[in-house]
Amino acid sequence: MTGKGGPSRPEAARRAAVRPLPVAVDTMGGDHAPGEIVAGAVEAVRAHGVRLVLVGQAPGIRRELERHGFVGRIPIVHADEALDMDEGALASWRKPRSSVAIACHLVRQGRASALVSAGSTAGVVATSRLRLKGQQGVLRPAIAVTLPTRPRPTILLDAGATVDVKPEGLVQFAALGTAYARILLEVERPRVGLLTIGVEPGKGDKVAKRAHELLAGGHHGVEFAGNVEGHDLLAGEVEVIVTDGFTGNVALKTMEGTIRTAFTEIRAAMGASPAARMGALLQRRRLQELRDRLDPDSYGGGVLLGLNGTVVIAHGGSHARAITSACELAHRLAAGHIVERIREQVAATRTSRFGRWTHGERDTGETPALADPPPDGGAAEEPSPGAADGEAPSEQRRPGE
Amino acid sequence: MTGKGGPSRPEAARRAAVRPLPVAVDTMGGDHAPGEIVAGAVEAVRAHGVRLVLVGQAPGIRRELERHGFVGRIPIVHADEALDMDEGALASWRKPRSSVAIACHLVRQGRASALVSAGSTAGVVATSRLRLKGQQGVLRPAIAVTLPTRPRPTILLDAGATVDVKPEGLVQFAALGTAYARILLEVERPRVGLLTIGVEPGKGDKVAKRAHELLAGGHHGVEFAGNVEGHDLLAGEVEVIVTDGFTGNVALKTMEGTIRTAFTEIRAAMGASPAARMGALLQRRRLQELRDRLDPDSYGGGVLLGLNGTVVIAHGGSHARAITSACELAHRLAAGHIVERIREQVAATRTSRFGRWTHGERDTGETPALADPPPDGGAAEEPSPGAADGEAPSEQRRPGE
Numbered sequence: 001m002t003g004k005g006g007p008s009r010p011e012a013a014r015r016a017a018v019r020p021l022p023v024a025v026d027t028m029g030g031d032h033a034p035g036e037i038v039a040g041a042v043e044a045v046r047a048h049g050v051r052l053v054l055v056g057q058a059p060g061i062r063r064e065l066e067r068h069g070f071v072g073r074i075p076i077v078h079a080d081e082a083l084d085m086d087e088g089a090l091a092s093w094r095k096p097r098s099s100v101a102i103a104c105h106l107v108r109q110g111r112a113s114a115l116v117s118a119g120s121t122a123g124v125v126a127t128s129r130l131r132l133k134g135q136q137g138v139l140r141p142a143i144a145v146t147l148p149t150r151p152r153p154t155i156l157l158d159a160g161a162t163v164d165v166k167p168e169g170l171v172q173f174a175a176l177g178t179a180y181a182r183i184l185l186e187v188e189r190p191r192v193g194l195l196t197i198g199v200e201p202g203k204g205d206k207v208a209k210r211a212h213e214l215l216a217g218g219h220h221g222v223e224f225a226g227n228v229e230g231h232d233l234l235a236g237e238v239e240v241i242v243t244d245g246f247t248g249n250v251a252l253k254t255m256e257g258t259i260r261t262a263f264t265e266i267r268a269a270m271g272a273s274p275a276a277r278m279g280a281l282l283q284r285r286r287l288q289e290l291r292d293r294l295d296p297d298s299y300g301g302g303v304l305l306g307l308n309g310t311v312v313i314a315h316g317g318s319h320a321r322a323i324t325s326a327c328e329l330a331h332r333l334a335a336g337h338i339v340e341r342i343r344e345q346v347a348a349t350r351t352s353r354f355g356r357w358t359h360g361e362r363d364t365g366e367t368p369a370l371a372d373p374p375p376d377g378g379a380a381e382e383p384s385p386g387a388a389d390g391e392a393p394s395e396q397r398r399p400g401e
Numbered sequence: 402m403t404g405k406g407g408p409s410r411p412e413a414a415r416r417a418a419v420r421p422l423p424v425a426v427d428t429m430g431g432d433h434a435p436g437e438i439v440a441g442a443v444e445a446v447r448a449h450g451v452r453l454v455l456v457g458q459a460p461g462i463r464r465e466l467e468r469h470g471f472v473g474r475i476p477i478v479h480a481d482e483a484l485d486m487d488e489g490a491l492a493s494w495r496k497p498r499s500s501v502a503i504a505c506h507l508v509r510q511g512r513a514s515a516l517v518s519a520g521s522t523a524g525v526v527a528t529s530r531l532r533l534k535g536q537q538g539v540l541r542p543a544i545a546v547t548l549p550t551r552p553r554p555t556i557l558l559d560a561g562a563t564v565d566v567k568p569e570g571l572v573q574f575a576a577l578g579t580a581y582a583r584i585l586l587e588v589e590r591p592r593v594g595l596l597t598i599g600v601e602p603g604k605g606d607k608v609a610k611r612a613h614e615l616l617a618g619g620h621h622g623v624e625f626a627g628n629v630e631g632h633d634l635l636a637g638e639v640e641v642i643v644t645d646g647f648t649g650n651v652a653l654k655t656m657e658g659t660i661r662t663a664f665t666e667i668r669a670a671m672g673a674s675p676a677a678r679m680g681a682l683l684q685r686r687r688l689q690e691l692r693d694r695l696d697p698d699s700y701g702g703g704v705l706l707g708l709n710g711t712v713v714i715a716h717g718g719s720h721a722r723a724i725t726s727a728c729e730l731a732h733r734l735a736a737g738h739i740v741e742r743i744r745e746q747v748a749a750t751r752t753s754r755f756g757r758w759t760h761g762e763r764d765t766g767e768t769p770a771l772a773d774p775p776p777d778g779g780a781a782e783e784p785s786p787g788a789a790d791g792e793a794p795s796e797q798r799r800p801g802e
Contacts, residue, residue, distance in 0.1 A: 066751025
């Protein structure tokens with residue numbers, strides 16, 4: 001097992017506070033690995049001064065670094081295996097020496113501040129959960145993504161890490177999102193909206209209704225702004241939108257798919273007549289800028305919050321530019337002490353009315369937290385293997401229940 | 402109570418088969434009632450030969466009919482009260498003589514084949530459930546909406562009638578959607594996709610995973626095409642997309658909001674420079690056509706499926722044209738015997754492996770169906786009143802559960 005023998009987490013955190021640790025970059029994940037990954041990493045070092053360590057097959061990385069005249073300027077940690085792009089939660093067990101697992105190991109040992117990967121989301125989430133473990137007090141982790149609103153992006157979480165969530169889990173997501181927004185958006189009291197199906201408090205399914213009650217009633221250090229609807233995802237009226245990983249994933253992909261369809265249709269409409277084609281020529285630059293801003297490939301990717309370390313998951317299709325942004329983001333979150341900020345934020349919710357279910361609990365990635373009984377093993381978007389899963393199917397098979 | 406003393410439902414159905422019954426139009430629902438409602442109804446009669454009966458305050462309706470020179474050509478049934486646009490499920494109890502309740506009464510009595518309302522969705526759903534009752538064998542009703550795909554629209558259900566749903570409920574929604582698609586899209590074997598967060602069978606929350614198993618394993622007369630994701634809502638690769646009312650409502654509104662934002666941004670981009678403005682002039686017509694096609698106000702509205710009668714819910718903001726379409730749709734569904742088709746389709750799922758939980762059960766709108774324990778009183782997007790609701794909050798208030 002990785003992580004044994006390294007300094008304990010508090011020690012590592014103290015060290016990190018002294019001097020900036022490098023960000024570990026998984027060079028083996030993503031459709032364009034390792035070429036684009038290394039290119040993006042080089043740019044992050046060259047243009048933005050981010051300290052990095054590259055994890056992956058050393059000869060390949062060295063070859064890529066040579067192309068950029070950068071050999072010896074970024075340290076390399078060798079890893080033999082890569083997670084496949086279609087690999088899910090099982091990978092975390094099957095490949096203990098994958099580049100993602102090694103990168104997690106570096107974070108746990110206090111040799112890296114954060115990790116960046118463009119590998120399969122399910123595989124990265126499962127591996128990170130297993131290797132980094134959940135933070136003290138955090139029931140379940142969440143993936144935070146940014147939506148392309150103006151003047152600043154809106155943070156949506158969870159985008160798919162935890163699909164079956166309790167109302168108390170949603171309250172914690174509000175705390176994670178608040179800590180994240182403070183660093184990313186530099187807003188002191190980010191407003192948090194709860195994604196549901198009507199603005200009135202009583203609208204939603206059972207989980208959302210109860211989460212509304214908890215958020216509206218408690219003093220969690222969370223600036224709760226009430227319910228928001230699907231319409232409001234791009235309205236930019238709150239800084240953070242909280243939902244379960246199932247709804248969040250569907251909503252995010254719906255938004256991305258709709259933007260793609262709208263632009264495809266617009267392009268078709270613009271080529272439909274000579275006058276329209278002429279019009280399109282005159283507008284090309286403006287529309288390209290707009291498209292770039294709204295394109296998931298440019299704003300995409302997510303951050304896995306709630307573990308003992310920062311994990312930035314870039315899009316699988318990431319090119320160099322996206323990797324550079326991901327490295328910068330990881331560096332910024334580590335410098336902002338996101339893990340500590342989340343600890344404080346979650347502690348604030350813990351000292352509130354529902355203290356009893358969070359004391360001492362945390363997500364180990366192996367056994368489900370006590371307060372969150374569905375034993376799904378903590379996999380993102382993936383059926384979980386292992387003994388902990390044994391009961392779920394039979395439970396689900398009582399149709400009249 | 403309404404509905405007493407009328408002919409029994411089988412009798413009414415037999416009668417309906419003999420000659421087309423009129424569609425009951427609620428003239429008091431919607432932001433532009435009664436003017437635009439009556440105007441749309443007149444057009445449906447004049448241009449499309451749909452038989453109608455107008456329900457609402459008779460003097461007002463007569464005044465509107467006069468403006469169109471149509472007095473005496475559409476029968477009027479008087480109703481005193483209207484549901485307010487912000488009225489929810491409580492309205493169904495509070496206003497037993499509302500125009501929607503009277504329209505339901507006409508359907509129950511076999512004096513109308515279907516009803517059309519642009520009133521508050523929650524109010525119309527709750528009133529219809531109470532007055533028309535659930536069809537034999539249908540656990541919970543669903544709102545089916547159409548998404549603007551090409552060459553033909555895609556049907557999405559549930560868009561918000563039933564927010565907490567069991568896997569078996571999703572299987573029934575697949576049956577409802579199949580029956581609806583056969584009539585609306587004239588496709589013999591419509592393909593049904595299950596909305597979740599990955600195409601592999603094991604992706605999704607517990608409900609979606611189990612629903613996938615049931616749909617993939619059973620012989621329900623449903624052409625199951627596997628999972629679809631948020632990306633696929635506008636892809637047009639299946640005819641029917643099935644999900645719970647919470648996710649469906651969020652996804653639909655996300656799509657609508659994204660389309661609106663995209664067009665707003667495009668308009669801004671087009672006015673941003675003289676060249677772009679010139680381009681916009683040259684394209685105006687094409688983009689307007691596209692906008693019309695994608696605008697929720699033109700394709701919007703939904704059909705409430707699973708009750709003893711067809712209920713078409715038009716957008717609250719409907720103008721005459723939308724009301725005309727809604728009247729035509731209601732007529733077409735009634736002529737296609739949608740209620741009988743649903744009965745057959747649901748019977749096909751009932752004779753399959755999970756027969757035991759549907760025999761004799763149906764949604765009464767008052768007490769929850771046995772197989773669907775959460776006693777939410779059956780309200781759409783609304784907290785439900787009444788005794789049946791008494792247990793839910795205390796159940797939800799055990800945070801450590």
